[in-house]
Amino acid sequence: MCKNRAPESRVILLTPQGNRFNQDKALALAAQNKGLILVCGRYEGIDERAHNLLADEEISIGDYVMTGGELGAMVLIDAVARLIPGVLGSTESFQSDSFMDGRLEYAHYTRPEEFEGQKIPDILLSGNHEKIRLWRKKSSLQRTFLKRPDLFEKTALSAEEKQIVRQWCRELETLARE
Numbered sequence: 001m002c003k004n005r006a007p008e009s010r011v012i013l014l015t016p017q018g019n020r021f022n023q024d025k026a027l028a029l030a031a032q033n034k035g036l037i038l039v040c041g042r043y044e045g046i047d048e049r050a051h052n053l054l055a056d057e058e059i060s061i062g063d064y065v066m067t068g069g070e071l072g073a074m075v076l077i078d079a080v081a082r083l084i085p086g087v088l089g090s091t092e093s094f095q096s097d098s099f100m101d102g103r104l105e106y107a108h109y110t111r112p113e114e115f116e117g118q119k120i121p122d123i124l125l126s127g128n129h130e131k132i133r134l135w136r137k138k139s140s141l142q143r144t145f146l147k148r149p150d151l152f153e154k155t156a157l158s159a160e161e162k163q164i165v166r167q168w169c170r171e172l173e174t175l176a177r178e
Contacts, residue, residue, distance in 0.1 A: 102155025
């Protein structure tokens with residue numbers, strides 16, 4: 001078995017009964033600086049003895065069943081590998097990604113400046129880095145609130161986020177009065 005060649009490696013079974021894979025787990029696996037041996041079942045899963053004798057851990061990529069664990073292994077590899085220094089262009093590249101701070105990432109825009117009548121927000125073209133940073137923070141909070149409100153239950157609002165939410169409340173009150 002490969003474990004003989006890499007005894008420090010962690011053996012992970014990709015299985016529906018494993019702990020759910022998430023960004024925190026990807027960070028932990030990337031930080032351990034050990035190899036990973038991923039074991040995938042096909043159709044009906046993996047012999048129970050492999051669970052008992054070989055696995056250090058069982059991981060699930062979600063609450064659904066596929067014909068094999070190969071795609072799940074690819075998901076795990078991609079999510080972990082991009083967190084290893086040198087894989088992405090910059091070590092800061094993943095710091096603003098979704099789930100890194102318990103929020104979804106802000107909205108992104110590319111060229112052209114206008115597409116089918118929709119324009120890039122002016123603030124993003126302003127060159128004012130602080131205003132752009134605040135816009136991104138607000139966009140991140142809005143997207144999280146509208147698309148994944150469950151994430152707010154896991155991570156408390158920062159002082160800056162509370163300020164943004166208070167501003168929303170003032171804006172909503174103004175709209176409600178009109």
